[in-house]
Amino acid sequence: MLPINEIFETIQGEACKAGTPSVFVRLQACPVRCPWCDTKHTWFVDSERRVSIADMMIKTEDTNTWAMMSPEDVLLAVQAFSARHVVITGGEPALYDLRPLTTLLVGSGFSVQLETSGTQAIQAHPYTWVTVSPKVGMPGRRSVLGETLLRANEIKHPVGKPADIQNLLSLPIEHALKPEIWLQPLSQSRKATELCIREATVRNWRVSIQTQKYIGVR
Ligand SMILES: C[S@@+](CC[C@H](N)C(=O)[O-])C[C@H]1O[C@@H](n2cnc3c(N)ncnc32)[C@H](O)[C@@H]1O
Ligand SMILES: Nc1nc2[nH]cc(C(=O)O)c2c(=O)[nH]1
Numbered sequence: 001m002l003p004i005n006e007i008f009e010t011i012q013g014e015a016c017k018a019g020t021p022s023v024f025v026r027l028q029a030c031p032v033r034c035p036w037c038d039t040k041h042t043w044f045v046d047s048e049r050r051v052s053i054a055d056m057m058i059k060t061e062d063t064n065t066w067a068m069m070s071p072e073d074v075l076l077a078v079q080a081f082s083a084r085h086v087v088i089t090g091g092e093p094a095l096y097d098l099r100p101l102t103t104l105l106v107g108s109g110f111s112v113q114l115e116t117s118g119t120q121a122i123q124a125h126p127y128t129w130v131t132v133s134p135k136v137g138m139p140g141r142r143s144v145l146g147e148t149l150l151r152a153n154e155i156k157h158p159v160g161k162p163a164d165i166q167n168l169l170s171l172p173i174e175h176a177l178k179p180e181i182w183l184q185p186l187s188q189s190r191k192a193t194e195l196c197i198r199e200a201t202v203r204n205w206r207v208s209i210q211t212q213k214y215i216g217v218r
């Protein structure tokens, strides 16, 4: 059973899969708590904020309410939309064993993507496209970052200031599989965007802007 904050259809806005019609499954809870996080309403699983699946499904704005769902409940909810790409995010979805859910989704014909901070061991079907957005110097277990970066299909690094580039360089990112490295400016800041453009250019990395925030979708 998984605590789900929201399930909604939109366009994946970030990194390699940007532009893909997607059903987002947002899990509740995150112990990492980045000060600039744009989904702070997912951090705590407050038992008083539990709602029915039906009430969770009709939400249209950010709230800290959540519903408890089985992998089969999630599959049914996801099948009601037309997108065939499912993005599992949060909160920190890797807090949970995602093997049952990802296996069910892959077996039902969906492509599956996981958005994770890399601070928890990843338990997901091997076909899952894993986007690791490494969190350095935040609470959470840095010790598993090396392992999750090895599993990463892409690295999407949040950047606000030059020290964030140094933090990324301190991680084992140059392994044999060479996942694409995307720099994502924090909160549409002009300064951060210019820094990402400069650093991506000299290092032959990429720039991931949160396109959903420019085209006005969730
Ligand atoms: C809300 S997190 C949820 C998944 C997981 N906890 C993680 O951090 O990857 C999804 C993505 O949004 C990014 N993000 C969160 N707040 C942001 C902000 N203010 N500006 C840019 N990216 C942000 C995260 O770094 C991550 O790549
Ligand atoms: N459109 C859209 N694209 C996204 N890519 C990653 C997101 C996330 O919150 O994990 C996100 C999101 O919240 N909305």
Ligand code: SF4
Binding pocket: 030, 031, 032, 033, 034, 037, 038, 039, 040, 090, 091, 092, 117, 135
């Ligand atoms: S790890 Fe992800 S969900 Fe958690 S606080 Fe950081 S950005 Fe937000």
Ligand SMILES: [Mg+2]
Binding pocket: 038, 039
């Ligand atoms: Mg988001």
